[in-house]
Amino acid sequence: MPSSLPPLAEVLDSMRVVAIPTRTRFRGVTVREAAIFDAPAGPSEFSPFTEYDDAEAASWLAAALDYGWTAQPAPRLDRVEVNATVPAVAPDEVARILDRFPGCRTAKVKVAERGQVLADDVARVRRVRELMGPDARVRVDANTGWSVAEAVTALTALAEFELEYAEQPCVSVPELADVRDRLRAAGAQVRIAADESVRKASDPLAVARAGAADLLIIKAQPLGGVARALGIVREANLPVVVSSALDTSVGISMGAHLAAALPEGMLAGACGLGTVALLADDVTDTPLVPVEGVIPVGRPALSEASLTRTAASPERTAWWVERVTRCYALLAAEAA
Ligand SMILES: O=C(O)CCC(=O)C1=CC=C[C@@H](O)[C@@H]1C(=O)O
Numbered sequence: 471m472p473s474s475l476p477p478l479a480e481v482l483d484s485m486r487v488v489a490i491p492t493r494t495r496f497r498g499v500t501v502r503e504a505a506i507f508d509a510p511a512g513p514s515e516f517s518p519f520t521e522y523d524d525a526e527a528a529s530w531l532a533a534a535l536d537y538g539w540t541a542q543p544a545p546r547l548d549r550v551e552v553n554a555t556v557p558a559v560a561p562d563e564v565a566r567i568l569d570r571f572p573g574c575r576t577a578k579v580k581v582a583e584r585g586q587v588l589a590d591d592v593a594r595v596r597r598v599r600e601l602m603g604p605d606a607r608v609r610v611d612a613n614t615g616w617s618v619a620e621a622v623t624a625l626t627a628l629a630e631f632e633l634e635y636a637e638q639p640c641v642s643v644p645e646l647a648d649v650r651d652r653l654r655a656a657g658a659q660v661r662i663a664a665d666e667s668v669r670k671a672s673d674p675l676a677v678a679r680a681g682a683a684d685l686l687i688i689k690a691q692p693l694g695g696v697a698r699a700l701g702i703v704r705e706a707n708l709p710v711v712v713s714s715a716l717d718t719s720v721g722i723s724m725g726a727h728l729a730a731a732l733p734e735g736m737l738a739g740a741c742g743l744g745t746v747a748l749l750a751d752d753v754t755d756t757p758l759v760p761v762e763g764v765i766p767v768g769r770p771a772l773s774e775a776s777l778t779r780t781a782a783s784p785e786r787t788a789w790w791v792e793r794v795t796r797c798y799a800l801l802a803a804e805a806a
């Protein structure tokens with residue numbers, strides 16, 4: 471967050487709210503709403519999912535104000551390798567999804583989707599491995615969907631596909647530690663990555679301290695911005711993968727900036743920053759979609775035509791103005 475908050479009136483004056491359809495249903499989302507700021511340091515984005523409460527969303531606003539109103543740590547890289555993100559689709563849809571991620575040699579596959587069974591996950595991951603070949607890296611993300619016993623069963627069943635890692639198989643830090651220990655005891659070589667245990671935790675470092683994960687998934691918006699996220703990475707001292715939240719290209723550029731500013735040697739693989747490919751539109755004429763498996767580091771210019779085309783309804787815009795106003799009040803109270 472900037473050392474002092476920019477005035478709320480200035481923040482709201484610079485803000486446009488967009489509603490962008492997704493190409494494929496992703497974590498239940500079919501229209502992605504975001505607040506975009508045409509800010510002094512460059513375009514910025516505030517896009518916590520609509521169901522998040524204000525206490526959680528306030529960190530996302532801190533990130534947006536930081537990125538839009540403050541100089542950022544210097545990036546070391548000018549491009550970032552990204553993974554293909556495969557939603558919980560049927561196997562016959564996988565090829566169509568992967569086509570949207572040209573050149574990507576890593577895929578992250580959603581598993582443990584509510585309403586589906588393990589056989590659905592196995593079939594989807596099998597199809598990804600078949601299409602990408604033996605040299606590709608394939609990781610899965612359960613988004614806390616399994617119990618410890620289900621995670622051990624599922625990850626044992628998926629072991630034949632040689633997973634790079636499993637992201638957030640269970641909800642709690644002790645459960646992650648338990649799954650990790652049980653898989654090791656059984657000789658399975660599946661690393662555990664923590665995502666929700668970092669971005670939704672009151673203490674994002676608890677999972678690292680407990681030794682419950684092999685690597686961390688780091689997201690700029692939920693962690694309060696690039697500088698704050700870098701601080702967490704330094705303290706956790708675990709390898710990281712930077713990911714996003716189905717942001718527009720503006721939010722993705724914040725994630726790419728974070729990945730590019732990480733201390734040398736901390737980045738553990740391709741980042742989850744290719745998801746503009748899952749959106750049907752964007753707020754710029756130069757979307758940060760993967761080309762040859764990478765996205766560039768740098769802020770895309772906003773396009774008036776795109777902002778107009780994707781503009782949210784007056785009702786939804788008013789909802790976002792109120793949300794920003796409430797979250798801003800929380801940040802102001804914290805800073806006081
Ligand atoms: O990491 C990726 O490949 C893309 C981003 C991604 O998976 C997510 C984006 C938005 C919400 C989250 O449920 C989800 C994640 O859990 O990492």
Ligand SMILES: [Mg+2]
Pocket residue numbers: 611613637638665666687
């Ligand atoms: Mg995740």
